Amino acid sequence: MVIKALSQLIATPQKWRDVLDTPAVVVDLDVVEKNLQRGADVARANGLEFRPHIKTHKIPMLAKAQMELGAVGITAQKISEAEVMVDAGITDVLISYNIVGDQKLRRLRSLSERVKLRTVADHKTVVSGLAEHFHDAKTECGVLVELDGGLNRCGATTADVAMEVAHEIDAAQGLRFDGFMIYPAPNKWKQAQNFLAECKLRCTQEGLSARVLSTGGTPDMLNVAADDNVTEYRAGSYIYNDRSLVEFGTVSEADCALSVLATVVSTPTEHRAVVDAGSKSLTSDLFGMENFGIVKGHSKARVFALSEEHGHIEFSPLERPSIGDKLEIIPNHACVVSNLVDYIHFVRGDYLVGKQAVVARGTVT
Amino acid sequence: MVIKALSQLIATPQKWRDVLDTPAVVVDLDVVEKNLQRGADVARANGLEFRPHIKTHKIPMLAKAQMELGAVGITAQKISEAEVMVDAGITDVLISYNIVGDQKLRRLRSLSERVKLRTVADHKTVVSGLAEHFHDAKTECGVLVELDGGLNRCGATTADVAMEVAHEIDAAQGLRFDGFMIYPAPNKWKQAQNFLAECKLRCTQEGLSARVLSTGGTPDMLNVAADDNVTEYRAGSYIYNDRSLVEFGTVSEADCALSVLATVVSTPTEHRAVVDAGSKSLTSDLFGMENFGIVKGHSKARVFALSEEHGHIEFSPLERPSIGDKLEIIPNHACVVSNLVDYIHFVRGDYLVGKQAVVARGTVT
Known part of the structure; x- marks a missing residue:
């Protein structure tokens, strides 16, 4: 397999175990290629749009490799990380995080003028903030309602709450209700899909259209079966994997x-x-x-x-x-490791192929 | 109190809680000044030389503030972090870490030609590596034997092992045996001082001179009493403190x-x-x-x-x-937090005084 985005890294005769000083974070590109292919194949086999999460690698070269293998766009949790990827040429971004506060909302609006952008909300306060900054936008901003997938994190915890937020989005000038997003806790992918199905049905009953039903997670990636209640899959760790x-x-x-x-x-x-x-x-x-x-x-x-x-x-x-x-x-956990270093050393088997900056690390906000 | 090294940061009229986007790592310089003074005072009151560990802050400005308040030098765990501090003007460094491997040993030798340098060893293999790179040095490299202070980490676990390493250092061309270093596990400062005392006595019996008896740690800093069996105290976290x-x-x-x-x-x-x-x-x-x-x-x-x-x-x-x-x-844990960000925002009370790069973060080796 040749992935063009990775072809800038050419194997050297240097054996990395001999030349690298330690500690060094090392990534084998041969394994990355197999992992990228597997992720793309699983999504394709299940008829799902694939939207990899770039938090794991934070490197534009790898985001481009993901796009080259058929991803519809990327997922980012922070505006700063999305900005790095957009600067590098990515044109379709989901910010899977409630964007709150004027500083970030201004940057979100700005990003929306450069690429196809979608974000999420799980509360009417989040919707109000978005509406305030997008009411006069030329292109509407797509918004998904985040559902709680069992992690006790963000997300509407019931379909009633989710629908309330969905209607808020639908009613707001400058925003477009696009559907729902969930991140299932490990082993809870089935419950998550049921929650998506419930919200989708409610939309039909209440005159809304949920075009996007987005779930994700590497742990259960191989378990997700073709299902009318999911349209999009997000995964991050699958590119590197970890213990x-x-x-x-x-x-x-x-x-x-x-x-x-x-x-x-x-x-x-x-x-x-x-x-x-x-x-x-x-x-x-x-x-x-x-x-x-x-x-x-x-x-x-x-x-x-x-x-x-x-x-x-x-x-x-x-x-x-x-x-x-x-x-x-x-x-x-690989994602937090790549966040610690300025550079990743890429190798193929025993040989060094070069280092790449973890460009989006340290962008913080 | 005016600490000259900190006077480059001048209070602005900006209220940091209003202007900083989040997340942001914030350090209050008023509190830092009190903490710096407390550390210096405790060491002085106990007749100890104070050698702060820069791993906590990784910022040259703060290392200079520590020197200004009477520190004899700094402690660093990595050559790369020591290099940053030496480049910024620090002239006395203890590397409290076994330095292993040609790449690092060459840099250690190079550092020793620029400043007063001391390092540690807990095994004859570490001593051999040092000797190989220092046998023809104009100035001998001071070496302390590291003792295990109860953390199950590095360090000789018995006085017999410690003395064996001490004699190896003493016999090696280019190295100078200077004494012992220990990092006590929390609540074990007393046992640590007893271990130092035991090794000091063995030195007297075996014709070696242990000029430096170095212990440390912020947790028990206030417990350490004046004691002939300790000459030097190392602490890192005391500058910021944490939960x-x-x-x-x-x-x-x-x-x-x-x-x-x-x-x-x-x-x-x-x-x-x-x-x-x-x-x-x-x-x-x-x-x-x-x-x-x-x-x-x-x-x-x-x-x-x-x-x-x-x-x-x-x-x-x-x-x-x-x-x-x-x-x-x-x-x-404050030390690992400052390692995550490129910049720290410094404040005094409600007001912003400016940001400083965490210069030594990301230096890795």
Whole structure:
């Protein structure tokens, strides 16, 4: 497979395990290509429009690769991250986040004048803010009502609340009610689709048209079946994968494209090695699991604690590596790892192909 | 108090809660000044040389403020962070981390030619690496033996091991054995000082001189008593403080200089508000606690979960804020928060005084 967007990175004769200083965040492009293809295939097989979430990688090159494989557009959670992608040429964006406050609403309006833009709302206060900034817009801003998918996060918790917000949007000058968006908690994809179905039916009964029914999430991506109650799928982590998805059973270790290369700096006991990748490289995200990553090639090793600059790992004495040895650790959660570094080192198999800035990291607002 | 290093930041008439877009990491310089003074005073009162750890702030301006108040030098855990500080004019550095591998050892040698430098070792392999790069150095490199202070991290676990490493250092061309370094686990400062005392005694018996006996940590900073078995104190968090230190009883909420300003973006139930500061702003560090921060002015609010861009907060119904309200959250662990952002917004009371780049963040190696 040749993905044009990735062809700017050309394999070098340098072996990355030899040349990279540690800690280093490394992404294997061969694995990325397979993951990208799998995501695109699953969406296509189920008749769904695919709208990858760029929060995982924050790199324009990868967003373009996702578009090249058939994505209808991207999902972004922040205006600043969307702005980076639009500057790089992406032309269709869903901001899957309530946009609140004048500063952000002005930027949202500005973005809407450059690309096809859609956003979400889960409360009439959010709708009012949008309406205030879009009432005189030449092109209406599409708005989806966010539903709570079981994470106790944002989103209308009942169809009654959702419909109230839907009617607010429909009635507002400058806004266009487009449908519903949900992010299912892991294992709750079926309930999420039922919630979408319920809201869709209510729209039919109440004279609204829900053209977009958007669900998402990598954990249950392979479970989602073709269903009239979903039109769009959003996924972020599928491009890199991580330990949480291996533990959840979605993918295998070989599907994890991102790892942290670390050096053993101390071996204080026969059971313990300490590496130079701590919470500043792997993050403290547990995602409901115990321990902090998979040590490749050491299935019984346990990353039992992280300090900022130290990963504390327990080994069986026969397996314990020595000071100076390098280890590759698949993190619990890839998205937060790429948010920690300014650069990702891309490789293919044993060879380095070059580094890319994580352009949208640190944009914050 | 006037700290010259901080005088470049001049109060503006802008009220930061009104003008900053969220999320924003905010540091109150009035509180920082008090914290800096307290750290310096505690060290002085106990006859200890003070060597602040710059990992917490990663900002040259603040390292200079620490030097101005009498610090003998700084502590850094990474060569890259030390390089930033040396470039900015700091002339005395302890790298409190085993330096392993040719790339880093070459940079360490190079740094040693620019400033007064000391490093640590806890194993003969680390000593060999240092010796290989310093055997022909004009000025010897000072080396402390790291001892395990109960964190199950790096460090010799017994005096026998420590003395073996001490003798290796003493025998190596280009290295100078300077003493011992320990980082006590919280509440274990006394055991740590006993370990230092034991090693010091062994040195006397075995013909070595331990000029430096270095301990540290903000949690027990106020407990450390004048003691012949300690000569140097290292602390990092004391400059900002955080929820972990409030819970531990070291400081009060008013001593916390760093907070994250966040906007309420959703209020899905009467008990729940969701803010735009998630794990990408507050980090998932629990530090042995439950929940993810102190919501200022809402002592009963509970930040019960973080997604990347969402902070999920439980309130009593009467206290629950509304969409658009701004909240200030003191994070569990300040050091990892300043590592997430490119800029810190400095304020004095209600007024903005300017932003400073977190220069050493993202330097990684």
